[in-house]
Amino acid sequence: MNYTDRLKKVSVLGAAGKMGSGILLLTSMEMADQMLQDRSLSLELWAIDLAPEGLRGLMKYLRSQVLKAAEKKTVWLRKMYADRQDLVENGEIIQAYVDEVLALVNTSTHISDAWGSTLVFEAIKEDPAVKVPVLKEIAEKGGGNTWFFTNTSSIPIHRLDSEAGMSGSIIGFHFYNPPAVQKLVELIPCRNTKQELTDFANQYAKNLRKVVVPSNDHAGFIGNGHFMRDALFAIKKAEKLAETMSLQEAIWVVNRVSQDFLLRPMGIFQLIDYVGIDVVVYIMQVMNPFLPDEDLHSPFLDKLLAKGIRGGQFSDGSQKDGFFKYEKGKPVAMVNPLTGTYDPVGPINDATSGKIGELPLQLAWKEVNFSASKASQLSQFYAALKGMTTWGAELAKEYGVTSRKIGELLVNSGVAHSAADVNKVLETGFYHAYGPINEYFN
């Protein structure tokens, strides 16, 4: 079976979800592009989701996103439509492509429509109890001919393989959110995964112009392997600091230090909000049983969840209230974890700024991350930090050292193949200016 044979019938499960819709978008365009290059191909794509209203929204999303993508690849599309004399202007060619992509997509609320697929993308609830029966059903009906990409970010692939009886027809293909924008894909074959499937997955990722980082099949893989431990450290640190200041102030301090001193795009508590407090708690629950030497669990997050504070995003991409309330993407108010009410961040910042102290150099993530002289900016910044003894600087060093230890743990415990892979995941999947395994925090 060659590459395009494998795309004969593709199904995306959970297609109306945040990840599923992005996967559907990328896959529909890849399939349409293959058909443009070989007009004899006949490929079909199924967008399957239990929520019919979600599927209607999905088609709207798809139309607007394919249009945007087509506007960016018109140079190529003109070549592909060179033989269509009726299509002259860019506008006509772009519209023809949008129509062609949308015509590929069938929507359905029935799992049975995925039966007989050559390829299935699974992006449903991050819960083995939900995933396993669905995968099992489709695998059985497919008579061993269906290959599966699972977008799980935490469940070990071998567990899905054995519980759903897939005999190695599955691989972890972990997109980052949003899949259409984020370059990174963590590719996780389990010990059973067929080599042809891994090869196909690499080819598919390459066609989508994704950066692939292979990860070994350990719960959480590289991305969440770092993030969950990093988050847990931050929470515990804040709880400790709360012995000498209010809990709100302590959370604010850790958030600011993790952003401003570590030169990250957002503070650690903002990142937890972005992913969703509920999702973080859930991922920890999934990972924890596989980590006998650690306890990846935060009673503090449990308490927030119990108060209904969940974070995450609305379908338009705006941020729900979590640790913070946001306006135009910036935190403006902060939760009081004891009461569940929100207070403006201004006074909290004023009360803690003096204690945190100055940055080593006036530099922010956005000035560093895209800069041509990033390496020298980073060395100067962290050389200056090294010589500082302010309270904020000491906290930053402790944070940086911990992040590095987490990175090293991922390599030493066999999750990641190399330090470079760990760094690549954090740099491309989390937009960190530098990877955790570095020389800045020796």
Place this chain on the structure above:
Amino acid sequence: MSNLRRKVYMTGGYNTVSLGTGRKEFNPKKPRPGLEHYIKEAGQGCLSQIGGAAHVDECVIGNFMAARFNRQANLAGFFPMIDPGLRYKAATRVEGACASGGLALTAGIRSVLAESAEVVLVMGVEVQNTVKAIYGADILAGAGWYPDRKNGHAYFFPGQFSNRAGAYFEKYGRENTRKGMARWFRYMVENARTCPTAQEFHNTVADLDALGLTEPDGRSFVDYLNVFDCSKVSDGASAIAVVSEEGLKRLGLTAKDAIEVVAWAQVEEDITQPPVDPTEVSTIKEAVKQALKRAGITMEQVATVETHDCFTIAAVMAIEAMGLARPGKGADFILDGHTARSGHIPFNTTGGLIGWGHPVGATGVHQAVTIWEQLTGKAGASQVKIDPARPYGMTVNMGGDDKTVVSIIYK
């Protein structure tokens, strides 16, 4: 054509801002002023310098594609909106692609020469940010021959001039030419930084040469040009009064407030044919030759030039067409600093199409306004030194791929 039978002057020039990417106030996601805003601002800006609409006999406006960018034709109808004093006066809209502004000027000059008007309000306008660049490319492609569109590039005109650049590289060498093109880009942005209405006025990039040398990428754009080799998408309008001697008196102005049109040439080439030689702009060459001949001067007497640098390679070829450098040596002429604001013959002193901006229909008029500012000492921070022994200024305005060209010589 012999010497002009009457003296013709220009005065009261005015430019709106050239709005588009690069300007701090530009936000593609927010509503922007429409066509009428620019026409009104530029028209009133000129009228206020010439004593009001009562002095105007006739109006001409140059515009390329408002019918598609703005769903608006019949632009002559906007003159009475500028000022009720223009109601019931003769008004005309002219079109010649990117030379529409130049054609508006020559239409005004003709009216004065024909003695049907003593004062003509001449304007040019284009508002292009109404569509994304990829769709704007379709609209601008109308400046070429329509059957060529199908096999043309997604970015049609960048594609045409990229092909010219490719042919030029092959004939004369790539590396040095690209350096010359990058240097042109740098000079244009540096000049634009002196002019508050310029689109690149807010540009703060330190190493412009390096930016100009960005490697072209044919997968996302064209093969032989990068985006810095190209003028941007702009909204803007320009206006100037074309007047007779009597008209000047009517306005209460003297010749020192004005520039005199010494000679002009308007030249057309067959739009259905490809360039005779892609490495030269032969229609520009012909227009400049005719204009110089009618003026009875040589390029050596020209103090400053406004040339149509829709693409950096067009500037390189225009320099050669003017006879300032031998074929293949245009890039050296730029690299030697001759066209810089401190050079022997400063070009495009407010940034030209690449630096000031290219609201297509306004460009020809904007060139006239810049020459008027320079030769009357009104150019402010953009002012270059004009040697009294070389008192002439020249403009070259091109429509399509070297098809419609207007060249005017002033003093």
